[in-house]
Amino acid sequence: DGGITQSPKYLFRKEGQNVTLSCEQNLNHDAMYWYRQDPGQGLRLIYYSQIVNDFQKGDIAEGYSVSREKKESFPLTVTSAQKNPTAFYLCASSGQPRGRSYNEQFFGPGTRLTVL
Amino acid sequence: DAKTTQPPSMDCAEGRAANLPCNHSTISGNEYVYWYRQIHSQGPQYIIHGLKNNETNEMASLIITEDRKSSTLILPHATLRDTAVYYCIVRVRGTTDSWGKLQFGAGTQVVVTP
Numbered sequence: 001d002g003g004i005t006q007s008p009k010y011l012f013r014k015e016g017q018n019v020t021l022s023c024e025q026n027l028n029h030d031a032m033y034w035y036r037q038d039p040g041q042g043l044r045l046i047y048y049s050q051i052v053n054d055f056q057k058g059d060i061a062e063g064y065s066v067s068r069e070k071k072e073s074f075p076l077t078v079t080s081a082q083k084n085p086t087a088f089y090l091c092a093s094s095g096q097p098r099g100r101s102y103n104e105q106f107f108g109p110g111t112r113l114t115v116l
Numbered sequence: 117d118a119k120t121t122q123p124p125s126m127d128c129a130e131g132r133a134a135n136l137p138c139n140h141s142t143i144s145g146n147e148y149v150y151w152y153r154q155i156h157s158q159g160p161q162y163i164i165h166g167l168k169n170n171e172t173n174e175m176a177s178l179i180i181t182e183d184r185k186s187s188t189l190i191l192p193h194a195t196l197r198d199t200a201v202y203y204c205i206v207r208v209r210g211t212t213d214s215w216g217k218l219q220f221g222a223g224t225q226v227v228v229t230p
């Protein structure tokens with residue numbers, strides 16, 4: 001069954017360390033997205049990618065970096081420059097097949113990052 | 117993209133219909149209304165979308181007013197598993213030529229009680 005996987009589910013890091021969050025999809029979707037969610041708030045877009053080897057900054061890209069070397073993978077690196085990295089991180093993808101529009105995004109289970 | 121306004125929370129009795137309102141008074145003619153929900157500590161899930169006609173699927177119904185300035189998501193027979201945050205989003209319909217970026221507000225926390 002196709003879907004999106006994110007690993008790990010929980011991640012702990014020391015302050016000042018870079019950390020990379022994994023996101024893999026086997027839906028054959030063109031577009032992929034990274035969101036951040038803080039407690040009691042909605043999702044905020046960090047980065048998005050429409051096609052392989054191309055990505056764009058979202059609303060809160062500072063302190064984050066991404067790569068899109070393969071269609072099915074869109075890893076997110078949280079760098080030491082991110083002031084408040086502790087949050088719930090969600091990856092999503094959209095496109096055909098399965099999606100009824102590019103606004104029908106399929107989300108992964110999320111990674112909860114805690115920086116100590 | 118047009119902004120949306122939703123009540124922060126609402127309760128619903130199990131088995132009853134849940135009617136979730138959303139105001140989007142600045143919606144443009146080419147913007148669709150999308151609804152997602154997020155069960156605690158999970159990724160959001162697409163529910164339904166529409167432009168101007170009412171829509172129904174296996175999960176819910178979407179009623180859009182004639183002037184398109186507001187809409188209502190209806191969960192016909194709420195169950196405990198419907199407890200979640202529900203997000204109303206307006207967006208130009210994404211195609212291969214445009215972006216599917218979604219702006220999530222704070223949403224409505226729906227609690228279904230036995």
